[in-house]
Amino acid sequence: MLMMLIAGIAVLAFISASAMFLIWWERKVSAHIQSRFGPMRVGWHGVLQPIADAVKLLLKEDIRPAEADKLVWWLAPFFAVVPPVMAFAAIPFGKSLIPKDLNVGILYIMAISSVCVIGIFMAGWGSNNKYSLLGGMRSAAQIVSYEIPMILSMITVVMHANSLSMQKIVEAQSRHWNILHPNMLLAALVYTIAATAEVNRAPFDIPEAESELVAGFHTEYSGMKFAMFFIGEYTNLFIIAAISTTLFFGGWHGPFLPPVVWFLSKTYLCIFIWMWVRWTFPRARVDQLMAFAWKVLTPIAFVNLAITGWLLLK
C-alpha cells in the first residue's frame, strides 16, 4: 500500500516535471527552427520560464462565459489531464521500474487515453462558443478515426510479442528492436502518423487550428483551467512517445547505461521528432485528414496486419 502511494507520488512529480520541461523544450526547439532564441530571461537559457508561466497562470482570474454549461465546462479540463496521467500506470521505465505491470497493459493505455476525446468534446460543447464547438466536433471525428489505424499498428507488435503486457513486449525485443522488421517499420510509420493526429499536433492540429478557429476547444478557458489542457497535451505527447519507444524501439533495452536512461532518452528523441514536424509542416484540412485516415492509413494497417499474421503462421 505504501509502495503504491510512493509510486503514485513519484509518477505525479515526474509528470509535472516532464510537462514543464517539454513546454520549455518545445519553445526552444521552435525558436531555433525559426532562427530566434526563445525564452532567455528566466534562469539559464530560460529554463525557469515554465515555472514563471505556471505562477502567472495560477494568479490569473478564472473567467467563465456567462452562457456556458457550468458543470460540463468545469469538468472538461479534468478529463483532459486525468486519462494521460492514468496511462502512466502501465509505462515501463525500466526492468522493474513500472508502476503496475498489467497483463493487458497496452489495451489499458489505449482505452484510457481514448477518454481524452470526451474532455475535448466537453470543452467544445460546454464553452457555448461557436469556434469551440467546431473544434470539439473536429476533434471527436479526428480522434475516433485515427484510433483505428493506431490500434491496428499496435496489434502487429502484440502478435509478435504474444502478449498485451508492456514488460513482455519489451522483453520480446531483447535481441533486436521491433523496428528492424520491415513490417514493423511500416507499423511504426502508421503509428507515428496516427499518434500525431491522436494528440492533435501539427500537421493534424485541426481541433485547435489557430488560423481558423482562434484556439478551438480551449478558446474560453483561462488561468489554471487552460494550463490543465496544456499539461494534458504534453503528458499525452510523452505517453505516445513512450508507447512508440516501448513498441518499436526496444523500450528500456540498451547497452552500458541504466535502462531508465535508455528509455527516457529514446522517448525524448521521439518527442523531438514530433516537435520538429510540428514546426515545419503546414496544417492539413479537416476533410483531407479524414480521407487520409480512412482511405490510406487504415487499409495499410490492415494489409500490414494480414502480412504479419501470415509471416507468423508460416
Add this chain to the structure above:
Amino acid sequence: MNTSQTKDICTEEFLINMGPQHPSTHGVLSLELKLDGEMIRDCTAHIGYLHRSMEKLAENRTYTQFIPYTDRLDYVASMNNNMGYVMAVEKLLNLEISDRAKYIRVIAAELNRIASHLIAIGTFAQDLGAFATPLFYCFREREKIIDIFDQICGNRLTYNYMRIGGVQFDLPKGIDEKIKKFIKYMRSKVDDYDWLLTYNTIFLARSKHIGLLPKDLAINYSVSGPNLRASGVKWDLRKDEPYLVYEKLEFDIPVGENGDSWDRYKVRLEEIRQSLKIVEQALGALPEGDPTVKIGRIHKPSPSEIYLRTENPRGELGFFIISDGSAYPYRLKIRSPSFSNLAVLPELVKGLKIADIVCILGSLDILMGETDR
C-alpha cells in the same frame, strides 16, 4: 432511423462572425459566415473598422503635407504609396524630376515590393497552419530591406521618403554595396522557399485548386496586381503603361495558369525574383546628379483634374486629384487595390470549407489600411 424521426430533427445555419478580432483576417476585417457544418454557404465582408477618412483629410492638407498620410494607406509598402501620390501631384504640376531621382524611386519601390511580398508569403503560409516558421523566415529577410531603408531615409515602416519633385535625401554612401549583398542573399533565400514550402505536399493539397478566380471574373471585379496575373492576365502597369524608367529595364511578368491560391503565391514568389533583377539593373545604371527637391513646398496647380495609377505590390493604386487652384486639393480619391481584391472574396468561397476561406483570404493578400482608407 425511419423518416418520421428524421423530420423532427431540425438543422439550422450556423452563423459565425469571423473578425474583426481574429488571428487570420489580416487586420480588422469582419466576415459574416453562414455555415452548414464546416461548409460555407454565404460570406459577407464588413469593412470600415480602420476608416480614418484619408480622402477628407487630404482636402485640408497642402499637397506636401499629405505625403505622410499615404504611408498609412498600405503600411507594408509605404514607398510605393508615397511614389504613387507624388507622381500624381507631379503630373498635376507638369513637373519633371531628375534622372537620378527616377532611378532611386525605382530602387526604393522595388525593394519595398519585395518586403511586401515577403509579408504576403509569410502570412499566407501562416494561414495554412505552418505555424510561424515561414513567417519568421520572411521577416528575417524583410529586416534586411528595412535596414537599407533605415539608412536611406531614417524610418523603418512609414518612410515618407518621396517628395514632390524628387526624393528627401540622396542615397547614403556605401548603400549600393549593401543592396548588392542583399540581392545575392535574397536570391538564395527565394530558392530556399521553393525547397521548403512551394512544393510541400500538404501545402499543395491546401492551396492548389482552392479559390479559383477565372479570368473574366477577375476582370469584372477589377482585381489587379499579382491576383490578376495569377489568373493568367498579363497586365502590369510597369510594362503596359510604363512610368519612371521601367521601360529601360528588363524584366518579365510572371503569370499563373489556374488562378488558384497556389498560383497567387507562386506569382508573388516569382515577382520577388523579377524585382531583384530590376533593383540590380537600376543600381548599375544609376546616373550622377542631385535627386533632392529644388522647389518650394507650397504648390498651387492650375485648376484641373488628373488620374494616375501605379503598380503597387497589391495591384493598381490610383490617385484622382481635382485642383481648384489653391494650395489644397479640392478632392482626392484613392483607388486602392485591396478594396477591389477583397470584393471578389464572397464569389470565391461559396461551397468551400472554413479552412479554405483563411487560405483564400491569405492568398488575396488584402490590407485593411488601404481598404478602409
